[in-house]
Amino acid sequence: MTRIPRIAIVGGGPAGLTLACVLHAAGIQSTVFERDVDPHERPQGGTLDLHEDSGLVALARAGLMPAIKAVARYDDQGTRLLNKAGKLLFEDSGESGDRPEVDRTALRDILISALPDGTVRWGCTVREAIDQGNGTWHLSFDHGMEGPFDLVVGADGTWSRIRPVLSPYKPQYSGLTFVEFGIDDVDRLHPALSILVGRGKMSVEADGKAIIAQRNGNAHIRGYAIFRVPTDWVGKRFDLSTPDTMREALKREFDGFANDIVDLFAASNEHFAVRHIYALPVGHFWAHRPGLTLLGDAAHVMSPFGGDGVNNAMLDAAELARLLIEREHWAKAVIEFETLMFARVAESAHGAAEAAATFLSYDGEALTLDMYRTHSTAPLESAG
Incomplete structure (x- = not known):
């Protein structure tokens, strides 16, 4: 390849860290700028199912499969669908699945540990990317300017500072709002709920609302109460001031559902989060600009239905790294990457948009049941 570019990666999530890891495995240095002050400043969200043709491909290229296999949960790939009365409508044990589960925090820790010290610059919130007019870029931070960089990669998520x-x-x-909750030590403290959720994911959908509960590592359940409402609906309808008032509000909203299901809220811990689901237009693209590109949610954020978001992001990273490594001219490699990415993510973006549009419709339970029967498993990516 031509001279190795000075690479800045904005965002230390799965996409940005995967890019840095694959480049590092090939002997190419990069700098990751991450707004978190340390790796565990905030929760990283729930479990991810790693897809064989995307997320696992990316991790293999980074040489991280042994570390991933040590923490992946191959026995937590099941799917259960209940009706509001608690009757089991569909169950797939997931025993033959090829999408092992891994917690986001564990994945991030593995990616970080694979990088040399100093690769990730913590506590660095990018304000904007500034074109220097000579093919290079500077990044503006609260602490000042960094650069010059030949290539700036925006991997900074839904509200990317690089995308504009x-x-x-x-x-x-999207019209969908998730209220996230969690249940700790479920196997010991709440064995009935452990059985209800099963080894994977349990969902129930009725009356224009839904509950999805996912098994995470360390006997933790991460759940979502889902509503199709305006963005200010939860704030107006719920008392957000204490965990007790949140539990009571959720129990009230799901009045009429089986007690065994509503008990999920009674067992929840002190941590709740309201998450509005946003997406970029299907087919989102941009005119190439030298020295700048996007990947992951910064490029194509979509609803979590289908579980493709993080897997797409990690494959974005792996493909950009591959082209930078293999092509003689790195600048042309970036153009090739963008062209291929635009085409590659279109199908999953369309599917996620269609699922978000039809979820919680008047016959949502029947549509979900048909989807499960057709596709055997239909994951929901953690919204966190």
Whole structure:
């Protein structure tokens, strides 16, 4: 390849860290700028199912499969669908599945540990990317300017600070709001709920609302109460001031559901989060600009239905790294990467948008049951 570029990666999530890891495995240095002050400043979200043709491909290219196999949960790939009365409508044990589960925090720790000290610059919130007019870029932070960089990769998520330099489009609200809750030590403290959720994911959908509960590592259940509502609905309808008032509000909203299901809220811990689901337009793209690109949610954020978001992001990273490594001219490699990415993510973006549009419809339970029967498993990516 031509001279190895000075690479800045904005965002230390799965996409940015995977890119840094695959490049490092090939002897190419990069710098990751992450706003978190340390790796465990905030929760990283729930479990991910790693897809054989995307997330696992990326981790293999980074040489991280032994570390992943040590923490992946191959026995937590099951799917259960109940009706509001608690009757089991569908169950797939997931025993033959090829999508092992891994907690986001564990994945991030593995990616970070594979990088040399100093690769990730913590506590660095990017304000904007500034074109120097000579093919290089500077990054503006609260602490000052960094650069010059030959290539800036925006891997900074839904509300990317890099995207506006390339694209005028902003993520739009899907109409779905998730209220996230968690249950600790479920096997010991709440054995009935452990059985209800099973070894994987349990969902129930009725009356224009839904509950999805996912088994995470360390006997933790991460759950979501899902509503199709305006963005200010939860704030107006719920008392958000204490965990007790949140539990009572959720129990009230699901009045009429089986007690065994509503008990999920009574068992929840002290941590609740309201998450509005946003997405970029299907087919989102931009005109290439030298020295700048996007990947992951910064490029194509979509609803969590289908479980493709993080897997797409990690494959983005692996493919950009591959082209930078293999092509003689790195700048042309970036153009090739963008062209291929735009085409590759279109199908999953369309599927996620269609699922978000039809979820919680008047016959949502029947549609979900048909989807499960057709596809055997239909994951929901953690919204966290």
